[in-house]
Amino acid sequence: MNTLIKKLAPLAAIAAVAFGAQAADYPVKDKPITIVVPFSAGGPTDRVARDLAEALRKPLGATVVVDNAAGAGGSIGANKVAKANNDGHTLLLHHIGMATMPTLVRNIPFKVDSDFEYLGMVNDVPMTLIGRPNLPANNFKELVGWIQQNKGKINLGNAGVGSASHLCGLLFQQAMGVEMTAVPYKGTGPAITDLIGGQIDLLCDQTTNTTSQIEGKKVKAFAVTTPKRLTTPALKDLPTMEEAGLKDFQVTIFHGLYAPKGTPADVQKKINDALKVALKDPDFNKKQEGLGAVVVTDRRVEQAEHKKFVAQELDKWSPVLKKAGVYAD
Template sequence: MIIRRRSLFAGAFALASLGGFAPSHAQDVYPSRQITLILPAAAGGPTDTVSRLIAESMSRTLGQTVIVENMGGAGGTVGMARLAKSAPDGYTIGVWHIAQATAPAMYDSLKYDVLKDFDAIGRITDVPMTLTSKAALDIKTLPDLLAWIKAKKDEVTYGHAGVGTASHLCMLMLQKELGVTLKGVGYRGTGPAMNDLLGGQFDLMCDQTTNTTNQIKEGKIKGYAVTVTQRLAVLPDLPTLDQSGLKGFDVSAWHAVWAPKGLPKDVSDKLVAALKASLKDPKVIERFAALGTAPVPDEQATPAALMMKLQQEVPKWAETIKAFGIKGN
């Protein structure tokens, strides 16, 4: 009888021990808690829109909430520095655009290496841009606008989301093509810049369709051209700069998901799968289309494809930035 009681006690202890370990093991399965998505730009801008759409969709796939944390400043380098220093456990990721490729040329004392300090997850979308003006600008056509810019030169003002951001790069390219130097006004993100464009505080802005499409349609700002080589179905009346005398002009803001270097493969695989699922999400596709963009093809939403893109873009933009002598320091 004693032996039996001891056996039962030992069996009960073993089961209790196993039961005690089970919840701990389950908690280690990624993801077991909320994920923070760092966005190195102010709320209300185009990349904010893209980030929130992707975060919401990825949340459903991962089964955990993905919270967007805006952290603008210094052309996005403040937020990306924070991401680079975060633990590589999948609970802190980030979304950033073309400015990831321009940062090395823009900042002499960059606190991270864009090619070595991040794990790529995949591209999201390549957002076209539009050349716009304040509503009060009394110019109706693109040829007239370009002639006005050439005549007025540094009397013309333009707003941008910060040195080295997509909106800034677009205007640099336009100035290069026209052979002029305009007066730039920098902001901590495109959201605040758009507010001042709506208020007529400066003349021009080159910004992503995710931020300008509705404003143009509602007549709150004027749209003159798109910066890619094909017209956009969502803004069919706008010509391309390429077909309007600026041959070869082609600028878009590619967006991507990043993580700190050293992500475990199983965690990376889950994030890549969640990203791919979000790019097939009907809600995301519909919303992107309404804003003049679309998800990248499936083969571009991979770590390898994103790293290849970054490796191509870094030297390309370094040349342009060097030509203008622009620094964000």
């Protein structure tokens, strides 16, 4: 046995050197870094990913591209990254779905807590509760009265099972104690189009999707889901859900960056360092502010804190989803 170990030792040393060289040379010259987005192009997560890709190019010294792999509540794209080569050239940008997939997706083909390396959070995206332009209510108090008068008749849209709007809608119904008819769409765009056209009554969606519609007065806005009011000009006059009377109602859609399990530690550090630079990029911050998103500046940009936060979110959403009995597949 000792002889075998002695024979294998040089090979192990060579492998270690080669492994270290691979990490030191990251990113590989002329090899693009791909950020997989587990949702359709044009959606809020896709927009964040494309802004982030641009901001990461300089600190990483590489071409960064976006690949959309939508389906099954975001699990198809996530699985694509979980099974990818762990050389740091395939990354995942995912939202709150990292905390909801374990409950939403039956027979999920990976483990959120152990099949990924957590690279740091990117932003927080508030949600807004909006209604069709001809809805009789003009503020949240009037909306509550209208909801009570129209039980069993209210259509609440969402961008599909597992989407941010679906999650917010579930929490809103539970907080109100009123069951509404869920109307799922294949994306936020069609849902907002039907809301503007009056085919559905309400929608709770990310500011990345709703701010321009509110600003253009194409929809009625009733509240935001953050602990404090927002400073975005089009949203600054909207009350929080808590101010409006729904205690402890807070929904923020976060985005984080991930790599396949086993990605070398020093490659992870390079990506995390580049992410920290990207999050301070003035152009990136301006774009995120225009979307109503808040760039992360707290300790959640650190890898361990990012993972801890997602675990806390999983504990928050799991009972909500189990009570609703919904699945993304």
